[in-house]
Structure formats: C-alpha cells, structure tokens
Amino acid sequence: MEHFLLGRRATGALIADPYSAAPRGPSRMAASRLPILLAVAFSSLSCILSHSNREMWFQDLFPPNTCPINAKANTFYGIMFDAGSTGTRIHIYTFVQKSPEKLIELEGEIFESVKPGLSAYADQPEKGAETVKRLLDMAIDAVPRHLWKKTPVVLKATAGLRLLSEEKAQALLLEVREVFEESPFLVPEDSVSILDGSYEGILAWITVNFLTGQLSGQNQHTVGTLDLGGASTQITFLPRFEETLKQTPGDFLTSFEMFNSTYKLYTHSYLGFGLKAARLATLGALDMEAVGGQMFRSSCLPKQLEAEWHFGGVKYQYGGNKQGETGFKPCYLEVLKVIKGKLHQPDEIRGSSFYAFSYYYDRAVDTNLIDYEEGGVLEVRDFERKAKEVCDNMERYNSASPFLCMDLTYITALLKEGFGFRDSTLLQLTKKVNNIETSWTLGATFHLLQSLGITY
Numbered sequence: 001m002e003h004f005l006l007g008r009r010a011t012g013a014l015i016a017d018p019y020s021a022a023p024r025g026p027s028r029m030a031a032s033r034l035p036i037l038l039a040v041a042f043s044s045l046s047c048i049l050s051h052s053n054r055e056m057w058f059q060d061l062f063p064p065n066t067c068p069i070n071a072k073a074n075t076f077y078g079i080m081f082d083a084g085s086t087g088t089r090i091h092i093y094t095f096v097q098k099s100p101e102k103l104i105e106l107e108g109e110i111f112e113s114v115k116p117g118l119s120a121y122a123d124q125p126e127k128g129a130e131t132v133k134r135l136l137d138m139a140i141d142a143v144p145r146h147l148w149k150k151t152p153v154v155l156k157a158t159a160g161l162r163l164l165s166e167e168k169a170q171a172l173l174l175e176v177r178e179v180f181e182e183s184p185f186l187v188p189e190d191s192v193s194i195l196d197g198s199y200e201g202i203l204a205w206i207t208v209n210f211l212t213g214q215l216s217g218q219n220q221h222t223v224g225t226l227d228l229g230g231a232s233t234q235i236t237f238l239p240r241f242e243e244t245l246k247q248t249p250g251d252f253l254t255s256f257e258m259f260n261s262t263y264k265l266y267t268h269s270y271l272g273f274g275l276k277a278a279r280l281a282t283l284g285a286l287d288m289e290a291v292g293g294q295m296f297r298s299s300c301l302p303k304q305l306e307a308e309w310h311f312g313g314v315k316y317q318y319g320g321n322k323q324g325e326t327g328f329k330p331c332y333l334e335v336l337k338v339i340k341g342k343l344h345q346p347d348e349i350r351g352s353s354f355y356a357f358s359y360y361y362d363r364a365v366d367t368n369l370i371d372y373e374e375g376g377v378l379e380v381r382d383f384e385r386k387a388k389e390v391c392d393n394m395e396r397y398n399s400a401s402p403f404l405c406m407d408l409t410y411i412t413a414l415l416k417e418g419f420g421f422r423d424s425t426l427l428q429l430t431k432k433v434n435n436i437e438t439s440w441t442l443g444a445t446f447h448l449l450q451s452l453g454i455t456y
C-alpha cells in the first residue's frame with residue numbers, strides 16, 4: 001500500500017462560504033469569486049519559514065516583525081496546468097488570507113483550455129510547448145506583477161503522455177520546462193512531470209470532497225469520484241467496511257494525511273480505458289502505431305460511415321459495418337470484449353452514489369440527459385437507455401459525433417460490467433462546485449502549496 005503525506009497540519013475546519021463579487025480578468029475566462037476557507041495554517045507556517053534560511057515563495061508576504069499578530073491581508077496565486085490527453089488546461093487559483101488568525105480562503109479560479117493535448121505534438125515538442133506558453137501568458141495578466149516570482153507554476157501530464165514513449169514524453173516536458181524557466185513565475189523543482197495515475201484519482205477526490213465541504217468537521221460523508229478521460233479512467237472512494245480493505249489488492253489502496261485526518265482511499269487509474277482509448281480498443285486499433293491504410297469497422301458506428309480520426313498524433317481510418325449488424329446489442333458485445341474481466345469490482349460501491357465528471361458529463365450533456373450548466377443526478381440505467389436509443393436509431397440520430405453510440409455503450413458497460421455498479425446506482429454529474437472546476441488540479445495545488453511549506 002502506498003502512503004504519502006499531503007499537507008502537514010491544519011488549525012481549523014474547512015468551510016464553504018460563498019459570497020459574490022465582480023469577476024475579473026478577460027471576459028472569456030471563467031472566473032469565480034467564491035471563497036472557500038482552507039484549513040491550511042499558512043500564517044503560522046510562513047512565519048516559521050521566515051525565521052529559517054529558506055527562500056519560500058510566500059515568505060516575503062509575512063515579514064518576521066509582523067508575524068503573526070500584525071500580518072495584513074494577503075493574496076496568493078497558484079498556477080496548475082493539466083496536460084490531458086485531449087487538451088491542455090490552465091487553472092489559476094487565487095487564495096486570500098484576510099488576517100493571520102483566519103484560515104486561508106480559496107477565492108476563485110481562472111480557467112482556460114486549448115485542444116489538442118500535448119501528446120498530439122509528440123514529434124514537434126517545441127510546438128507543443130508553444131500551446132502551454134500561450135496559456136501561461138494569461139497568467140501574466142491575471143497575477144499582479146509584484147506576486148509573479150512568488151507564484152508557483154506547475155504542469156502535470158496525464159494519460160496522453162503516459163502512453164507515449166519515454167523519449168517523446170521527456171522531450172515535450174523539457175520544452176515546457178524551458179517555457180516555465182523563461183516566465184517570471186516561481187518554478188519549483190519537478191514542476192513539469194507526468195502525474196502518477198493513483199494521484200490523479202486521489203487529487204480529484206480531494207477536490208470534490210473539499211468543494212462539497214466533506215473534508216471539514218466531524219461528520220464527514222465523503223463521496224466517491226469517477227473520472228473518465230480520453231486515455232485513462234479513475235475510480236476513487238473512501239472504503240467504509242473493513243471487508244473492502246481485506247478484499248482489495250494492495251496497490252489499489254493509498255493512505256494520505258491532509259488537514260489533520262488520515263484517509264485510506266481505494267483508488268485506481270486504468271490506463272487505456274479512457275473514452276478515446278476505448279474507441280480504439282473497440283475498433284481493434286489500440287497499440288497500433290503504424291496503421292497505414294487499414295480500415296477499422298464496428299457495429300457501434302453508422303453503417304455507411306467511412307472517416308478518419310486523429311488521436312495522440314496517429315491517423316486512423318474507421319467505418320461502420322456496411323454488410324453486417326449494427327445497433328446496441330452487437331455494439332455492447334463488442335465493447336464488452338474490451339472490458340470484461342479487466343477491472344476490479346469492489347462490492348461496497350454497488351449501493352453507493354458517486355460524483356462523475358469529464359466524459360461522463362460531456363456525453364450526458366450531448367444526449368440531453370443533463371443540462372450543460374446545471375449537471376444533474378442520473379442512474380446508471382439512464383446511460384443504458386440512452387445508448388439503446390442512439391444505437392438502435394443510428395442512421396436517424398442527429399449527432400455531432402459518429403461515435404456517440406459507441407461512447408454511450410462503453411460508458412454503460414464500464415459502469416456495469418467494469419466497476420460492477422447496479423442499474424440503480426446514482427451518479428451526481430458535476431462540472432463545477434461553487435463555480436470551481438471539479439478537476440484534480442485543485443487537489444494538486446493544495447499539495448503543491450503545502451509541500452512548499454512542508455520542506456521546512
């Protein structure tokens with residue numbers, strides 16, 4: 001079992017305390033101003049540090065003679081890049097400490113994204129890094145000049161880069177590192193790296209449970225999280241029963257400490273089981289680097305379809321079963337081959353409800369199961385109902401993507417046959433909580449900010 005320390009200590013509870021204020025930054029940015037109190041003792045931490053010899057990013061904000069009694073209100077920023085398989089995203093978080101005796105608040109987030117992801121630039125690393133630079137330029141506008149060199153910038157890549165060769169992935173990371181070094185921001189050691197899959201799940205779990213207020217107080221009712229990316233998928237929850245711990249393979253359990261609590265989480269990242277990787281697996285095209293001229297066909301696609309698809313820098317030709325069967329039944333059998341017996345099924349989750357985001361959210365929006373802004377609560381069977389509706393009417397179904405039937409069928413099979421959820425299992429589809437993205441990046445930023453202090 002893995003064990004890592006996430007944050008050293010806390011002095012109080014985590015409380016969500018929304019208030020409103022005018023958004024700032026360019027209008028295309030999604031800015032929010034909902035402060036969320038952090039149980040991070042930054043005032044005392046930085047005061048301790050200001051007496052040490054170490055040069056910390058927030059040290060100057062708390063000169064020794066003002067610590068802790070006279071410290072003024074302060075604003076901190078943290079810049080976290082999510083280099084996902086389908087896109088690169090920047091999250092610029094603002095934290096405020098209004099007075100030294102008060103807890104740090106998460107004040108808001110500025111978010112922007114670009115497509116495609118870094119892995120699409122596997123053979124042009126400089127061009128890939130250029131996309132990161134363009135996003136980083138936004139942070140120059142968003143972060144006040146006097147805080148630039150105290151604001152850490154970090155990029156973590158997920159499954160897209162995990163699937164590339166070591167050499168290509170490292171070349172991309174090196175170019176990004178250069179972009180960071182040339183920026184005015186604080187570049188911590190190891191600021192550009194590939195995020196371990198189990199951290200991806202844990203950090204998303206932290207984000208969701210922090211934003212929903214579940215990491216505060218005594219009565220914690222944490223929620224499990226499901227993330228469906230392009231190339232990998234994660235499941236994370238806090239087991240309630242001893243039996244679950246006994247039944248679970250050791251490498252699915254990770255224990256960590258945060259905000260004065262220790263959590264032993266069940267988490268796993270399945271590489272190659274993201275929605276887009278699953279399309280390739282269903283088509284029989286996964287692991288095929290050179291697929292020149294080959295046509296991959298599936299009963300999950302419209303009969304007459306013949307098209308090209310680019311993913312991870314590779315071009316694929318695919319199409320429908322011109323002569324053969326199409327529809328939900330044959331499609332489900334095809335998809336099942338990709339999933340059956342490949343995933344661990346913890347008994348405990350059958351009756352629980354989970355938060356689900358990323359492609360679970362996007363496909364539910366695409367098929368009007370939920371509203372884009374509001375999200376909503378679904379049962380697993382709702383995805384199956386929609387999959388049947390789409391797959392059995394493929395020629396007539398007016399969809400932006402020819403893969404809609406395959407995607408919905410995969411999601412259905414992943415939930416039921418993969419993780420072993422019941423038809424009636426509830427899924428809370430969520431994009432944002434209190435106007436903050438439900439992404440692992442917030443958990444990663446807590447980890448970053450705290451680890452900068454923990455080194456003391």
Ligand SMILES: Nc1ncnc2c1ncn2[C@@H]1O[C@H](COP(=O)(O)OP(=O)(O)O)[C@@H](O)[C@H]1O
Binds near residue numbers: 160231
């Ligand atoms: N911050 C975010 N806000 C909204 N959607 C996101 C965000 N991050 C990822 N997604 C969603 O995640 C899915 C793509 O996963 P991605 O992160 O690119 O792949 P992977 O996690 O496998 O590397 C898409 O549905 C995309 O909309």
Ligand SMILES: [Ca+2]
Binds near residue numbers: 158
């Ligand atoms: Ca992702």
